[in-house]
Amino acid sequence: LQVKVDVGTIHVDDSNEIILEELKDHEKTLRKHYLPKLVEWIRMLSSMNDPNEARKKELQSRLRSIVSLRTRVDETLKKCEKIVAVS
Secondary structure (H helix, E strand, O other): OOOOOOOOOOOOOOOOHHHHHHHHHHHHHHHHHHHHHHHHHHHHHHHOOOOOHHHHHHHHHHHHHHHHHHHHHHHHHHHHHHHHHHO
């Protein structure tokens, strides 16, 4: 998911009202559904300790991927907040 936004002033009218409502709905879904799951996965993977070296590397790789995803979700939520705030 990638959102590039140069937020100026957004005037809500009939042509963009539905889009802004959709954005708000997706923001809620990210914040209330996906973000808690990512936090839980990070917590769970951080606490796992496997003595098998190959398995340990796999866990670390997955943890890095999930942390990266969490960062991207946080950045996307910040962009959504900016758009919603100026609309």
